[in-house]
Amino acid sequence: MEFPGKAGGMDPEFDIKDVCPVIEVIDRISGKWSISVLVATAHGPVRFTELERQITGISRRMLTLTLRNLERDGLLTRTVYPTVPPRVEYAATGMARELYEHLAGFTSWAARHQGEIAAARTAYDAGRTAEPVPAPG
Amino acid sequence: MEFPGKAGGMDPEFDIKDVCPVIEVIDRISGKWSISVLVATAHGPVRFTELERQITGISRRMLTLTLRNLERDGLLTRTVYPTVPPRVEYAATGMARELYEHLAGFTSWAARHQGEIAAARTAYDAGRTAEPVPAPG
DNA sequence: CAGTATCCCTGCGGATACTG
DNA sequence: CAGTATCCGCAGGGATACTG
Numbered sequence A, B: 001m002e003f004p005g006k007a008g009g010m011d012p013e014f015d016i017k018d019v020c021p022v023i024e025v026i027d028r029i030s031g032k033w034s035i036s037v038l039v040a041t042a043h044g045p046v047r048f049t050e051l052e053r054q055i056t057g058i059s060r061r062m063l064t065l066t067l068r069n070l071e072r073d074g075l076l077t078r079t080v081y082p083t084v085p086p087r088v089e090y091a092a093t094g095m096a097r098e099l100y101e102h103l104a105g106f107t108s109w110a111a112r113h114q115g116e117i118a119a120a121r122t123a124y125d126a127g128r129t130a131e132p133v134p135a136p137g
Numbered sequence C: 001c002a003g004t005a006t007c008c009c010t011g012c013g014g015a016t017a018c019t020g
Numbered sequence D: 001c002a003g004t005a006t007c008c009g010c011a012g013g014g015a016t017a018c019t020g
Helices: A020-029 A035-040 A046-052 A060-072 A092-132 B020-029 B035-042 B050-052 B062-074 B095-132
Strands: A074-079 A087-092 B076-081 B088-094
Touching: A020 A035, A020 A092, A020 B020, A020 B035, A035 A046, A035 A060, A046 A060, A046 A087, A060 A074, A060 B076, A060 B095, A074 B050, A074 B095, A087 A092, A087 B035, A087 B050, A092 B020, A092 B062, A092 B095, B020 B035, B035 B050, B035 B062, B035 B088, B035 B095, B050 B062, B050 B088, B062 B076
Parallel strands: none
Antiparallel strands: A074 A087, B076 B088
8 A cells, every 4th residue: 555654753751663564564455355355364265256256246357466465475375286177275374363363353343442442433423414593593 | 554353264174253353453453554554653643744644655635544443442542732733643452552462472483484584585485486387308 | 723625536335257 | 155257337546738
């Protein structure tokens, strides 16, 4: 997604560059389908068509692109069996499964706060439409 | 980013919906500037212009949009002091700081594996350009 | 100071026909 | 089966002039 390289450093209390690696990670999983593919391959080798079926709504093109990107980053292995018809299997690497574990932390965060977030949204949206007219007369 | 709603469920060993909340989280921080803003506001109230200076490269428009989105999700509070000239301060909520903590896990992951990732990329890219000609003569 | 409004442009992602 | 090639639409994001 091409994030900013740095962001000033006038506050000695924290260095934004400490957080920069996160951006790299987000970059890697920010694609619309990356997480789904990561999840689908985390439990063992999966074939292309199986992924296509399992990940509802993904197009052939995007599946390929997502697969290639993850492979390039070393998160996926691609194994070709030179049979006919061809057989290709994708599997998450150890690194990817580690990443996958970290996702659990976010899942719990989301679960804990989803009500709060929904409420915040409702409140925000309500404020946006109602405030313009505080005193009609 | 509008992610897919679900993705099949033929494998009883895992349910992809367990991971769906992650997508919600990613959605919230997947913007190009969200993380930078989150980081910049995590340590206390910050003013608009200060953010603009601190986050190198961000445009006025994107800063505003990012701020509004985070505020809408309840991750940021916006406090207006009706002085002249106006003074507005943004601060991360508890929920946001919790999220911020989780980022640390990813940071360590990225730090541990950045060499491995770089190597994987180099290898992948090298393979892409060299393979077409395995035996010149 | 703290935004909003406007214009433009790039690249992600969707659909699908074609191929080794 | 497992892709690649091609075309296209749209939303995210950049730049900047204007305003309460």
